[in-house]
Amino acid sequence: MEIFRSHVLICGGTGCTSSGSETLIDTFNKELEKNGLTNEVKIVKTGCFGLCEAGPIVIVYPEGAFYSHVKVEDIKRITEEHLLKGRIVKDLLFKEAVEEDQIRSINEVEFYKKQKRVALKNCGVINPEDIREYIAFDGYKALGKALTEMKPEDVIDAIKKSGLRGRGGGGFPSGLKWEFTYKAQNDQKYVACNADEGDPGAFMDRSVLEGDPHAIVEAMAIAGYAVGADQGYVYVRAEYPIAVNRLQIAIDQAREYGLLGKNIFGTDFAFDLEIRLGAGAFVCGEETALLNSIEGKRGMPRPRPPFPAIKGLWEKPTLLNNVETYANVAQIILNGPEWFASMGTEKSKGTKVFALGGKINNTGLVEIPMGTTLKEVIYEIGGGIPNGKAFKAVQTGGPSGGCITADYLETPIDYDNLIALGSMMGSGGMIVMDEDNCMVDIARFFLDFTVDESCGKCPPCRIGTKRMLEILDKITSGQGELEDIDKLEKLAANIKASALCGLGQTAPNPVLSTLRYFRDEYIAHVTEKRCPAGVCQGLLSYTVTPELCKKCGICANKCPVNCIDGVKGKEVYKIDTEKCIKCGACMEACPFKAISKK
């Protein structure tokens, strides 16, 4: 067996792969060969490190040197300087990793320091395509422990005591779900994993599957043992090709090592896993629609009860958990439920992964103990708002959630606090908005998404959300009336009360929560025909400030519809607002910032 003195970890998650990390790996291999280092330095393709903003990311151990935005041209220097001569290439390090000339390792960077990685423990640390690396980091030990030292009741008890709640959005206590499935009497039971991550902006489940797929295989086997199932299904969207590929490799390797199959760890327990691909419909993340889809039927929800724990796949009791929920299971078994319950708040234990996006400096994936405040996440870990803009709100829970304003930034994040604020945990998307975001437009964006994704089975969702979207279109284009706002609220209440599944019941939430905190913006759109943030095109007007205009005529040249008049060098230019299509080309072109929109 080879021992290497240095490991170069290169992110192979979707984010970094799309910014070219595959080419980096090839280039590194060539450079290592050229310098005769192939026997000393090992290149490892890992899962997501979380700080996608800084990708492609390369970490060099044992120093823990954190290179960001690595380009093909940089590799020669990293190889010749760092790997060959041991001199870290400071100017290529992540900006925060060099402070007052002190080089800090990846674990000391602010973005990682405040995090507590449980579900993402191995992401960015191991090679996800090598089962031995997973085993080296205590992989499959929990399964071994459960099978040889614990009864199914003990496993369920541990999950219950840990306080783990569903990470897919609902926050239902996982241990109870396991117990219901365990108690359901039947000759055949199933476990299933919901990897149909559909919230715009959320990508933690993808990252776990890409970075640590064996954690899901192991957890599902443990779950199978606990509830009495011998077959599992992972439902993952085909839009996640890297995740699907690595999960399949993991399943194959687990079979080869006898960690899936018959007589696992020399016991009578048998378990196997299969992947089911989804076509990427949002509604298939709803549990009953997901189960239909696995069965090969059209992905539509059905009324509950009966819950899947009683009647799930092919009418058999089925345990369904989300990827991130499963990612915690092996850790709970290994370290004990007390360890897990020691993190978090009274009713929300452990950690939660959030996908930071929108107007924030450190776009990426963070895992924090429950109870961390929104402020810490956005300002300390997330690095605040770019370009000195003011924070306006943060949308949590995606299209089912709502927004939270600056007044509530000190709120500790947990399931119940977010619901009290009119939002929800959801799967953990966190979209940050600044002063340039129009809240009516945001609500319209999310509603547009749910209208698109509604399966059409029940009228409140199929017709009701469509009507709401029409009203929002009316308001954002400047045709709105005050009574439209009341109509929106009434419709929202009715849809919430009458839609069949979670998708429909929560679809009005973005509208309701923006109405709750930003009603004045709605009113400005309706009564003053004005978009305060300057986003809604139908309400914008571009004007030239005469005092600033230098009569250069650049704006008139740029205008695609020739609606700007003036005489070069002599006369101030003017925009004909009737003809103007509000493309903004003139404003961008003006060298003197003489054109403004409002």
Place this chain on the structure above:
Amino acid sequence: MKSLEELAKIREEAIKKVDIRGIREGTRIVVGMATCGIAAGARPVLMALLEEVKVRNLEDVLVSQTGCIGVCRLEPIVEVYRPGEEKVTYVEMTPEKIKKVVAEHIVNGKVVDAYTIGSLA
């Protein structure tokens, strides 16, 4: 997988491949690998060191490299950091000498005085 023991065996083997990525308290052996070190023959020393660590199955030993320490004329230089002990600097190393250092100092805890920078004074 037939038993926990089998898993533990695989783990034991696999961990050697990855444990430089963890934060550990063990012995750290640093080889000076700047231009001066390489020119004086640091690479064969490093290779011999890695080989020795591998052959002897030394689990808590981390081999690393560093830049120029400043006394280029004494290269190849190897420094040994052990928890709770003063740093030991070995100079004018060769593959043969490093093998002896591993055997006496790293394994048996006895500093090879004759090779240290102090022996030159």
